[in-house]
Amino acid sequence: MVASALGLAVGNGLAAALAALLPDSPSAVLGGAALAGAVLGAAQAIAGAPLRAVAWIPLLAAGWTLAWGVSLALAIDAEQGFGIFGSTGSLLLAVALAVVLRLTAGTRIAAAPEASPETTAAA
Numbered sequence: 001m002v003a004s005a006l007g008l009a010v011g012n013g014l015a016a017a018l019a020a021l022l023p024d025s026p027s028a029v030l031g032g033a034a035l036a037g038a039v040l041g042a043a044q045a046i047a048g049a050p051l052r053a054v055a056w057i058p059l060l061a062a063g064w065t066l067a068w069g070v071s072l073a074l075a076i077d078a079e080q081g082f083g084i085f086g087s088t089g090s091l092l093l094a095v096a097l098a099v100v101l102r103l104t105a106g107t108r109i110a111a112a113p114e115a116s117p118e119t120t121a122a123a
Contacts, residue, residue, distance in 0.1 A: 011036030041056050070085075071086040
């Protein structure tokens with residue numbers, strides 16, 4: 001959790017610095033989002049992300065950009081200077097990461113074992 005907090009702080013700081021150099025626009029916000037997501041992903045990769053760093057860093061950069069893009073399209077004005085994307089982007093990012101982690105984990109949820117006469121008699 002500390003790595004995530006530090007990564008987000010540094011990533012958002014760098015994104016804000018980038019945004020200060022560029023005119024207020026959705027593309028500036030999305031560029032900053034990609035940078036912030038990459039820094040967050042790097043911090044989490046160092047701390048032990050659920051995927052290899054080579055996959056986790058670009059995954060978070062893309063996810064952060066996607067979440068910001070949805071938030072910009074639906075609710076947030078780029079000129080307002082928000083530091084994080086909205087709830088719609090958060091939900092999309094959570095679902096996207098869950099799907100990717102589920103697909104890459106390669107695990108299957110085991111079906112509950114059927115009761116056999118031996119196990120029911122022992123109970």
